[in-house]
Amino acid sequence: MHVWENSPDAGPQPLQNLEQWEQFLVQRYPEPPQVPELHDSSHEPERQQKSAVQFRDYRAQVRPGVKEFYRLNHANQTIEFVLSRKRRFLGLNRTRMTVWEAMEFLNTLVDDSDPDTDLTQIEHLMQTAEAIRRDGHPRWFVLTGLIHDLGKILCLWGEPQWAVVGDTFPVGCAYSDKVVFPEFFPNNPDFQIPAYQTSCGIYEDGCGLDKVHMSWGHDEYLCHVVKDYLPPESLYVIRYHSFYAAHRDGAYRHLLNDLDRQMMPWVRKFNPYDLYSKGESRPDVPRLSGFYQDLINEYFPQSLKW
Ligand code: FE
Numbered sequence: 038m039h040v041w042e043n044s045p046d047a048g049p050q051p052l053q054n055l056e057q058w059e060q061f062l063v064q065r066y067p068e069p070p071q072v073p074e075l076h077d078s079s080h081e082p083e084r085q086q087k088s089a090v091q092f093r094d095y096r097a098q099v100r101p102g103v104k105e106f107y108r109l110n111h112a113n114q115t116i117e118f119v120l121s122r123k124r125r126f127l128g129l130n131r132t133r134m135t136v137w138e139a140m141e142f143l144n145t146l147v148d149d150s151d152p153d154t155d156l157t158q159i160e161h162l163m164q165t166a167e168a169i170r171r172d173g174h175p176r177w178f179v180l181t182g183l184i185h186d187l188g189k190i191l192c193l194w195g196e197p198q199w200a201v202v203g204d205t206f207p208v209g210c211a212y213s214d215k216v217v218f219p220e221f222f223p224n225n226p227d228f229q230i231p232a233y234q235t236s237c238g239i240y241e242d243g244c245g246l247d248k249v250h251m252s253w254g255h256d257e258y259l260c261h262v263v264k265d266y267l268p269p270e271s272l273y274v275i276r277y278h279s280f281y282a283a284h285r286d287g288a289y290r291h292l293l294n295d296l297d298r299q300m301m302p303w304v305r306k307f308n309p310y311d312l313y314s315k316g317e318s319r320p321d322v323p324r325l326s327g328f329y330q331d332l333i334n335e336y337f338p339q340s341l342k343w
């Protein structure tokens with residue numbers, strides 16, 4: 038067990054660093070998504086099969102720290118916890134910072150990363166953005182890559198790892214077995230509440246994800262910080278990029294509406310840049326700073342409320 042140096046109140050932290058969660062995602066999803074668009078269900082059986090293979094594999098490969106991290110995440114992400122975090126953080130009354138300052142702040146996260154081989158947080162962000170830029174995508178999509186993980190600064194405010202990273206999932210309705218390690222959900226107090234364990238739970242069929250409370254983490258928080266400045270596609274990617282059960286495994290379709298079906302392909306398009314750009318060469322941060330400062334200034338005012 039490792040105590041996160043920046044989070045003295047967060048208790049023992051099972052991951053040595055946040056990268057371990059993302060490394061596990063790459064093990065679990067070794068290939069870019071070959072998922073058809075949501076309105077096309079013709080490849081459904083194929084996808085089911087692939088999930089079954091992944092289901093077997095990830096258990097064999099998982100590090101004990103990562104498994105413990107998911108155990109804590111699944112046991113503690115109750116609807117009450119999610120609402121408490123929304124009250125705590127979505128007022129955005131902690132500080133004011135520019136996007137660039139937030140990147141530098143995130144970089145102060147002290148964990149057990151190896152400085153010689155592991156990327157800094159800024160390097161991961163730039164690497165993701167650069168990979169998107171290289172493929173000629175629109176500027177808002179490049180910017181989305183640059184900022185998508187800034188919500189991880191929650192760690193610097195004492196939040197435990199299981200409340201900052203990890204695959205997200207809806208709370209207040211039945212858990213899908215497509216969520217990683219579903220066997221940990223019976224430890225969640227919400228599991229005992231029958232109203233939360235029907236397939237729609239407290240929601241309505243087809244209500245749309247905007248009406249659904251997701252497990253709390255860096256996605257939802259950052260989406261609120263930037264919500265007035267970016268196009269809807271960008272906000273959608275930021276908000277759901279960790280919702281692997283939906284964007285990789287097609288779960289929770291009954292909660293989606295037309296807007297979700299229209300937007301989800303962007304999350305799928307984004308995901309490979311997030312997961313698979315890490316093997317590429319280290320970005321030259323000083324050289325790229327000018328380009329990215331300009332891009333930030335194109336969309337954001339001088340300072341934002343965090
Ligand atoms: Fe992320």
Ligand code: FE
Binds near residue numbers: 185186311
């Ligand atoms: Fe990321």
